[in-house]
Amino acid sequence: MLPFESFSYPFFDLNYETDHQATVSAFLSTQGIPIPNDADPGKKALYVHIPFCDTICTFCPFAKSVGTPERIDAYLHALQVELQVLGATRRIAEWQLDSVYIGGGTPSVLSPEQIGTLVAAVRANFTVKADAEVSFEFEAKSITEDKFQALAELGVTRVSFGVQSFEPNVRKMVNITASLEQVYSAIELSTKYFENTNLDMMVGFPGQDRDHARLDARSAANSGIGSVSIYPVDYVMTLPGWQNRIRAGQLPRPAGLDERSAMFHESRQELLKYMSEQNMYCFGAAEAPPTRYMFSTLYGGYRDEAVGVGSGAYSFIRGLAYMNESDERRYAKAASTGVLPITRSSPGHAYEKGLVFFPKRLTFDMRDLKVLGLEEVYADRINSIVSDGHAEIADGILRLTESGKLVYSELMAHFFSDMQQRLYHRMVARLSKQVGVIDEHEWQAGAGRVAAMGAASALPGASSRRNTLPLVGSPQ
Numbered sequence: 027m028l029p030f031e032s033f034s035y036p037f038f039d040l041n042y043e044t045d046h047q048a049t050v051s052a053f054l055s056t057q058g059i060p061i062p063n064d065a066d067p068g069k070k071a072l073y074v075h076i077p078f079c080d081t082i083c084t085f086c087p088f089a090k091s092v093g094t095p096e097r098i099d100a101y102l103h104a105l106q107v108e109l110q111v112l113g114a115t116r117r118i119a120e121w122q123l124d125s126v127y128i129g130g131g132t133p134s135v136l137s138p139e140q141i142g143t144l145v146a147a148v149r150a151n152f153t154v155k156a157d158a159e160v161s162f163e164f165e166a167k168s169i170t171e172d173k174f175q176a177l178a179e180l181g182v183t184r185v186s187f188g189v190q191s192f193e194p195n196v197r198k199m200v201n202i203t204a205s206l207e208q209v210y211s212a213i214e215l216s217t218k219y220f221e222n223t224n225l226d227m228m229v230g231f232p233g234q235d236r237d238h239a240r241l242d243a244r245s246a247a248n249s250g251i252g253s254v255s256i257y258p259v260d261y262v263m264t265l266p267g268w269q270n271r272i273r274a275g276q277l278p279r280p281a282g283l284d285e286r287s288a289m290f291h292e293s294r295q296e297l298l299k300y301m302s303e304q305n306m307y308c309f310g311a312a313e314a315p316p317t318r319y320m321f322s323t324l325y326g327g328y329r330d331e332a333v334g335v336g337s338g339a340y341s342f343i344r345g346l347a348y349m350n351e352s353d354e355r356r357y358a359k360a361a362s363t364g365v366l367p368i369t370r371s372s373p374g375h376a377y378e379k380g381l382v383f384f385p386k387r388l389t390f391d392m393r394d395l396k397v398l399g400l401e402e403v404y405a406d407r408i409n410s411i412v413s414d415g416h417a418e419i420a421d422g423i424l425r426l427t428e429s430g431k432l433v434y435s436e437l438m439a440h441f442f443s444d445m446q447q448r449l450y451h452r453m454v455a456r457l458s459k460q461v462g463v464i465d466e467h468e469w470q471a472g473a474g475r476v477a478a479m480g481a482a483s484a485l486p487g488a489s490s491r492r493n494t495l496p497l498v499g500s501p502q
């Protein structure tokens with residue numbers, strides 16, 4: 027199995043030198059070019075990042091820190107300015123949002139008044155469709171009944187929080203500080219106010235084995251929550267401090283890649299005993315849709331676009347992916363002056379987006395390729411996974427099979443553009459050599475399997491050239 031996990035794609039090329047801020051501003055000031063012969067504008071989403079937490083979990087790679095009331099105020103002010111500037115750009119002003127995702131960090135550290143002001147700023151600067159999904163991430167220590175009540179009144183439709191593990195030793199090891207009593211009380215209160223509730227689990231912690239993982243999955247399924255999302259621990263993106271502690275022997279060595287993959291799949295099987303599969307990561311009631319923000323837009327096709335505000339937020343607009351300044355104080359300083367606080371961008375995002383994310387979603391609408399004129403470009407790669415039995419096609423929908431699920435991350439890499447392949451291999455090679463949490467032989471074997479599936483000129487080799495990045499996934 028390849029160590030390609032939850033949230034690392036696309037990879038930004040740090041050697042790509044441009045004035046990112048100017049590039050993105052110019053891009054947003056033009057109207058999107060319609061896809062010829064296609065009336066479907068795609069799904070549109072807004073992500074709002076709140077980078078504050080009461081305590082810090084050691085595995086977490088997201089932009090976050092413990093704030094102070096002054097920093098939180100300054101940050102919220104900057105967010106309002108960014109929402110205003112972005113919402114007025116030519117490209118985004120025409121968007122009708124299908125979903126809004128307020129995530130973090132921990133949005134529930136905000137007071138009901140602060141949350142109210144934030145949601146009002148979103149609605150004042152963006153068009154949110156009447157039936158939009160509005161998600162809010164919370165954490166068990168900081169959520170209270172009056173906050174749930176305020177969220178329901180503000181039109182929030184879905185709430186989600188991280189449990190990660192019900193095992194006290196794991197929780198302690200990674201500094202998850204909410205008690206299990208707080209977790210169960212949060213589940214009870216969330217389901218009182220919302221129909222759409224979710225908790226996140228992680229699998230593959232240092233020291234965890236298959237029995238632990240199965241037991242954890244069972245506890246999640248039986249916790250009373252509406253849906254469970256389960257993610258493999260992402261050792262690629264996780265914090266260097268945690269990786270160093272693993273290397274120094276201060277934490278148990280995690281199981282190898284292939285064993286972690288087996289743990290993930292056994293956990294999925296356990297969840298399936300109690301809940302229906304929504305996609306690779308999410309389980310819930312058969313009729314309940316998975317989060318629209320993530321699975322319809324972020325992991326959607328080329329026409330589906332998401333813009334992010336706040337520190338470290340990513341934006342995926344067709345033609346360009348970019349990222350905001352991740353240091354919260356630097357972000358607040360820049361954004362509050364009305365400048366878009368962008369530090370990285372990558373042109374050409376991304377014809378192949380829908381195919382790269384297809385193994386997570388489990389389906390891909392093949393009509394997209396026809397509309398985009400890309401049928402021939404991807405024909406060989408699609409045929410090869412169909413003939414290997416990893417996917418099948420019916421009624422124009424490419425669908426992952428059970429055997430495909432077992433190699434889903436390899437199938438994602440199979441659809442990377444050449445540039446993304448190179449960046450990915452460079453990053454994983456560094457992690458396997460320097461940190462040792464990724465076994466070099468195992469990932470080389472996974473990379474070999476991807477190459478054998480017939481990905482274009484896949485493997486590492488040449489580093490990408492300065493200033494001359496090809497369009498990501500460009501068909502030429």
Ligand SMILES: C[S@@+](CC[C@H](N)C(=O)[O-])C[C@H]1O[C@@H](n2cnc3c(N)ncnc32)[C@H](O)[C@@H]1O
Nearest residue numbers: 085086130131132163187188226257259260264
């Ligand atoms: C960043 S948190 C935000 C929500 C809230 N702060 C909480 O902890 O519940 C969202 C989810 O990201 C996932 N996550 C964080 N670090 C991860 C890692 N290293 N590998 C995989 N998933 C991770 C966890 O499942 C977590 O619940």
Ligand code: SF4
Nearest residue numbers: 079082083086130131
């Ligand atoms: S997992 Fe959630 S609570 Fe823990 S550090 Fe990350 S954002 Fe904060």
